[in-house]
Amino acid sequence: MKGNGRGLDFEAVIGGDGRIEVPGEVLHRLPANRPSRVRVRLMPAVLAAALERKNVTVEEVERIASVQLESQQQVISFLLAEGTLAGGGGAHHREKGRTK
Secondary structure, three states: OEEOOOOEEOOOOEOOOOOEOOOHHHHHHOOOOOOOOOOOOOOOHHHHHHHHHOOOOHHHHHHHHHHHOOOHHHHHHHHHHOOOOOOOOOOOOEEOOEEO
8 A cells, every 4th residue: 555645545356246345554544534435446456566667656647648638548558568579678789780
């Protein structure tokens, strides 16, 4: 779990009945007069972890999507694919006609 200044980011499991259990530590970090309404965004944890490894935040995905006039899913797909064509992180370069 981590806080981003405006809310809390945590992983949870969706039960067979569709319920999401909010961990107690998250509930304790909410104000004493807990809000009756919260905003929930669901993302598969695999995507979230992959984006976190690249130091990408949800806010950054939203910003890029609004600037590029693309859906958030298109931005996420691009960010996840970024660098996959570089073959070894783009470390290859040509020298005297040969690839090193």
